[in-house]
Amino acid sequence: ISVDQIVRNTMLSDSGAPIKQLQKDVNQQITGKGMILLSFSKDNRGDKSTLLVKGRLAAVTEAKDMVEHAIQKIKDSLITIDVDSFVIPKLIGKGGETIKKIRDGKNVTVEVDKAAGRVVIHSVDEAEA
16 A cells, blocks of 8 residues: 555654554454554655555455555645745754654654645644644
8 A cells, every 4th residue: 555654654653553553453353354464665665655464365355445544544634734945944943853842742743845845744633733
């Protein structure tokens, strides 16, 4: 399954807790068909990554729809902000200090694309975004 880098980073945030939880949830729902394993391919293509769904064919077939639905929920919850290029260094801060404060202690993923002047934010808890 092809996913954007922000979705990959979100799923791997907090030591991979989101992808581990998704794998657990999917495995609970597809009982009797075997287990599935979710992992990302090591070869990324630019701004895309490949999420691998491994397991028996029956389990993978059923799991694929659930995983795609979860990915769509992440995409739907992304907040994208276009900013002027002079704002980005202020957002990042000296040595990344400011952006680290934004990320620390929260279930928040913040991606900054300097070239495009774009900031993408994802939070598990909508109140934190």
